[in-house]
Amino acid sequence: MTPTRVLVLNSGSSSLKYQLLDMRDSSRLAVGLVERIGEQTSRLRHTLVATGETREQNGPIADHETALKSVAEELARDGLGLDSPELAAIGHRVVHGGMFFTEPTVIDDSVLTEIERLIPVAPLHNPANLTGIRTAQALRPDLPQVAVFDTAFHTTMPESAARYAIDPKIADRHRIRRYGFHGTSHAYVSRETARLLxxxxxxxxxxxxxxxxxxxxxxxxxxxxxxxxxxxxxxxxxxxxxxxxxxxxxxxxxxxxxxxxxxxxxxxxxxxxxxxxxxxxxxxxxxxxxxxxxxxxxxxxxxxxxxxxxxxxxxxxxxxxxxxxxxxxxxxxxxxxxxxxxxxxxxxxxxxxxxxxxxxxxxxxxxxxxxxxxxxxxxxxxxxxxxxxxxxxxxxxxxxxx
Missing domain, CATH: 3.30.420.40 (ATPase, nucleotide binding domain)
Structure with a gap:
């Protein structure tokens, strides 16, 4: 049996959004959110899409590892666990990919190193994205993990649009250029707009x-x-x-x-x-x-x-x-x-x-x-x-x- 499910993870500094999709028809099987990670008032809200049943956990969730383990438990209760042979991959939203990542990329050590190197230009986002990736890798080291970058769609900008008018040597040394964000949204919406027309x-x-x-x-x-x-x-x-x-x-x-x-x-x-x-x-x-x-x-x-x-x-x-x-x-x-x-x-x-x-x-x-x-x-x-x-x-x- 060819696995057809993809778990999408969006790790924020104190949150973890997730969706499990079946790519045979792009349908959602489960969706959820863990918020206020690291606080006493943490909350996990999980919905099984087929039935509309929603379950909620309230109480301290110490870190992203604990959060993802809790998500895995909720999915398992619905027969959709991370150990399922139907799970093909985990896709991670990564905010900043710089100029190095122009398309979705299977994550390995070199990819993690480059995402880490980009932390100075994305200090609020890339550290949280890395935490989510490493946590998922620990739970399913055998499963392909893919990074999809917010910046990738914008790497087609010509240099005349991407460059700031400052000394290029200084700009290149410090990776200063226009990268753009929300790329997955702009890619999806521009494509769907064409379809609408x-x-x-x-x-x-x-x-x-x-x-x-x-x-x-x-x-x-x-x-x-x-x-x-x-x-x-x-x-x-x-x-x-x-x-x-x-x-x-x-x-x-x-x-x-x-x-x-x-x-x-x-x-x-x-x-x-x-x-x-x-x-x-x-x-x-x-x-x-x-x-x-x-x-x-x-x-x-x-x-x-x-x-x-x-x-x-x-x-x-x-x-x-x-x-x-x-x-x-x-x-x-x-x-x-x-x-x-x-x-x-x-x-x-x-x-x-x-x-x-x-x-x-x-x-x-x-x-x-x-x-x-x-x-x-x-x-x-x-x-x-x-x-x-x-x-x-x-x-x-x-x-x-x-």
Whole structure:
């Protein structure tokens, strides 16, 4: 019997998300989340998809090893244990792969070493990703483990887009360039948008707007990324939930010299206390919209700044691509906030963009067009599925190597 199941693991600093998929039909068998790892209030929430049964464990989970063992026990209770001969591989989300990893990669010692070497440019993410990988390897050392990198989809950017205008010797010495993130989402959504239009990915140009608490845009030309908004780190680009996005670098010097702030304090300010949260005290778009409807000027300004940045990127990426077939909204805000989609496109009729307000107001879990039939450029809502993308890439690689 050929194994057809893939377990997808997404290890955060204090969390572990997982999904078990059957790649014969890309169906989900089980999904879950372990959160607050290392605290007394840890929680594991596990759902068996076929029945909808959900089980929950509350109490201290000391570390990722304990968390994954608990996940394995829950899967075993459903007859889906990690020792199953039907499990083909474990696919891991790894945030930063630098320029070295341009595609999904079977993990060995050299891969682990390179992921570790990239920690200085991804200090919040790569250490947690490594922990998840090593824990899974300890539990199933015989099973192929595959790393799927957030940065890989963006490695097709030309040097003119990827390079910063600084001394290249200094840049190369310290690996300073624009890498981009959310790559699995941009890859999946750009491909699904082409399918929605009845075309192949290499036949269309798409601007993808991944709008969640973290937010990024990409310009995808004939299936290949040619520009993206995040840079060396996920801080660059759009206004986000707690990140500032684009900023004059001299602001950092000013805060240090005049404001007397340390580098750590500035880092915390720009990554955790800026964006929508920094502007109005909320990073939940639903709450911001509620406040706007009640006449809150602070929330209204935060929303306007957020939308202004999105419009700038739509226009810039239209110029980069030259011709655009679709603009696709995805992720938590992009998929659910009709007001954001409407505001982001408003005034761009000269570029062939428009939203049909009735279509835009419809809530749906499926990919759909929200532009008028007469629009020159399609506007789409395409739910992202990063776990399926990771599983698909993992299974394709394992099948290729078997």
């Amino acid at each position: 009845g075309k192949e990915p290499d036949e269309v140009n798409v601007i993808v707007l991944h709008l969640g608490n973290g937010a990024s845009a990409s310009a995808v030309e004939h299936g290949r990324c040619v520009e993206t908004s995040m840079g060396l780190t996920p801080l660059e680009g759009l206004v986000m939930g707690t990140r500032s996005g684009d900023l004059d670098p001299a602001v950092i010097f000013h805060l240090a010299r005049v404001g007397g702030m340390s580098m750590d304090e500035i880092d915390t300010l720009l990554n955790k206390r800026s964006g929508l949260f920094g502007l109005c005290g909320d990073n939940d778009m639903r709450e911001i919209r509620r406040r706007i409807e009640e006449g809150d000027e602070e929330a209204s300004l935060a929303f306007d700044i957020y939308i202004h940045r999105i419009k700038k990127y739509i226009g810039a990426y239209y110029a980069v691509l030259g011709q655009v077939d679709a603009v696709a909204f995805t992720a938590g805000v992009g998929e659910n906030a009709a007001a954001v989609r409407s505001a982001a496109v408003a005034g761009l009729e000269g570029l062939g963009l428009a939203v049909d307000e009735e279509l835009n107001a419809v809530r749906s879990d499926g990919a759909r067009l929200i532009s008028p039939a007469s629009a020159r450029v399609a506007v789409a809502v395409v739910p992202t599925d990063e776990e399926l993308e990771i599983a698909t890439q993992t299974y394709a690689l394992v099948g290729k190597n078997s």
